[in-house]
Amino acid sequence: MHGPPCPCRARQRQAIGTLGTGKAAGLARYNRPLLSDTVCLGGAPGRRCTAPANSQPRRSDTALFKQIRAAWRLLLTLIHLLYGCALGAFFFRRWSVQKRLEVKKRWSRQLLGKLGVALDARGTVFDGGALVVANHISVLDIFVINAIRPCTFVCKDDVKDWPLIGGLVSNVDTIFIQRGNRAAARRTAESMVAHLQAGDAIVVFPEGTTTNGTHMLPFRPALLQSAVDAGVPVLPVALRYRDPLHAISPAPAYDGDVSLWQCIRAVALAEGLVAEVTALAAIDSQAERQHLAAHAKHEIATSLGVPHQAPQSAPV
Numbered sequence: 104m105h106g107p108p109c110p111c112r113a114r115q116r117q118a119i120g121t122l123g124t125g126k127a128a129g130l131a132r133y134n135r136p137l138l139s140d141t142v143c144l145g146g147a148p149g150r151r152c153t154a155p156a157n158s159q160p161r162r163s164d165t166a167l168f169k170q171i172r173a174a175w176r177l178l179l180t181l182i183h184l185l186y187g188c189a190l191g192a193f194f195f196r197r198w199s200v201q202k203r204l205e206v207k208k209r210w211s212r213q214l215l216g217k218l219g220v221a222l223d224a225r226g227t228v229f230d231g232g233a234l235v236v237a238n239h240i241s242v243l244d245i246f247v248i249n250a251i252r253p254c255t256f257v258c259k260d261d262v263k264d265w266p267l268i269g270g271l272v273s274n275v276d277t278i279f280i281q282r283g284n285r286a287a288a289r290r291t292a293e294s295m296v297a298h299l300q301a302g303d304a305i306v307v308f309p310e311g312t313t314t315n316g317t318h319m320l321p322f323r324p325a326l327l328q329s330a331v332d333a334g335v336p337v338l339p340v341a342l343r344y345r346d347p348l349h350a351i352s353p354a355p356a357y358d359g360d361v362s363l364w365q366c367i368r369a370v371a372l373a374e375g376l377v378a379e380v381t382a383l384a385a386i387d388s389q390a391e392r393q394h395l396a397a398h399a400k401h402e403i404a405t406s407l408g409v410p411h412q413a414p415q416s417a418p419v
Contacts, residue, residue, distance in 0.1 A: 172219075173371040179217040180371070184267045187214075191274030204253040207275060211249035215378065218243075218370050220355075224251045226382035229338045232302045233385065234295075234330035236399045237340040238407070239308035240316045241355035242268065242366055244342055247378045254304040257295065257326070265363060278305070292329055299333035306340075309396060315356040316343060319404050322396035331392055336385040339399045341406040343379040352376055381406055 187210055195203060215222055220243065228251055235254060237244065245256055256272065260279045263269045278294055281287035298305055309322035330337050346352040354373040357366040370376065383402050388395060404410070 169372060169374070173368065176217060176219055176371040177368065180214065180367070181267075183210075183214055183217050184271060187271050188267060188274075191271055195274055203276070207249050207253035208251075211246040211253075214246050215243070215250060218367075219373065219376060220370065221375075221377045222247065222250055223377050223379040224382075225380070228252045228382050229304075229336065229385050231304075232299045232333065232335040233304050233338045234299060234327065234333075234335060234388070235304055235306040235338045235340055236309050236322070236327065236396075236403075237306065238316075238319050238342055238403050239310050239313045240342055240344065241313065241357050241370075242363060243344075243355050243370065243378060244308070245272070245306075247342060247380050248306055248340060251380055251382070252304060254306045255298055257291070257305060257307045268363075292332075295329035296333045299329060299335045304338075305329070309399070313357045315353060315358045316351045316409075318409050319400060319407075322400045324392040324396040327388075327392045327395045327399070330388040330395065331390075333388075335388060337388055337395050337399055338385050339383040339402045339406075341379075341381040341383060341403045343381075343407055345377050345379060346373055347375045 190206065190210070195206075198206070212222065235248065235252075237248065245258075248254060255276045255278060257278045257280060258272065260281045262277075263273055263279065278291060278298070280291055295305055307326045309324075309326045310320040311323055312320065314320060327337060344352045344355045346354065352373065354369040354376060355366065355378075357363070361369075383406055386395060386398055386402070390398075
């Protein structure tokens with residue numbers, strides 16, 4: 104006995120009628136369905152076609168799975184952020200410096216994992232006091248760097264107003280820059296020098312804003328003056344996000360008109376997202392800050408393979 108009519112055969116007969124007698128003869132001779140990614144068993148007696156009549160449900164199921172997975176990731180991330188806020192508010196300042204660093208590193212790695220972001224760390228992380236300079240792409244940048252070496256970050260003052268993240272970073276040794284206030288800028292510079300001389304690593308993003316990762320903006324030399332004053336090296340760090348379809352993934356970019364929520368949601372929806380962080384060779388700070396900025400940008404751009412201009416030679 105034969106099973107139900109085969110959808111592959113029905114589509115084949117429809118196609119034969121459309122193509123004409125010449126092509127119909129060829130198709131009939133081979134007697135196979137017009138689907139390249141399925142197996143039709145409708146031609147054998149007693150066998151039923153296993154090919155789906157329409158592949159759309161499969162695509163819908165995949166999209167639904169991604170939405171559910173993203174929602175789960177966001178829920179885990181929310182819980183982890185609340186946990187981090189509690190640690191920062193009630194315990195962080197009571198711990199020793201070593202325990203603070205250990206908790207920051209572990210917590211940052213856990214956050215990336217809950218968002219489905221894998222970490223690819225390259226290069227040798229510099230120990231001791233250093234001014235870390237990096238290209239800026241995403242809100243994740245802080246946590247990616249903390250995941251390889253816990254640092255003190257220099258952030259814009261308005262980061263305090265970010266939901267949850269603002270409360271979190273305010274309690275974990277963050278230095279805020281108040282723009283348009285020279286007195287505040289001087290106090291910030293003095294605080295940075297003190298941290299560096301105490302052996303801390305401080306991270307700055309000299310571009311001053313984010314990009315989508317396909318290019319770099321000029322580095323602002325003023326942010327590197329603290330390394331010159333403290334006599335510590337400048338450590339360039341190159342950041343890149345990739346996924347199976349993109350050498351530079353657009354998902355984590357906090358750029359243009361993208362809101363904080365849109366950025367985090369895009370990360371949660373991403374498939375196989377990898378945060379690649381490369382610690383490059385340290386640069387001696389015994390030079391003018393303009394040269395340090397150009398040199399650091401050149402090293403990072405070269406490592407990432409994005410357009411850049413060669414740095415000027417150091418002044419004699």
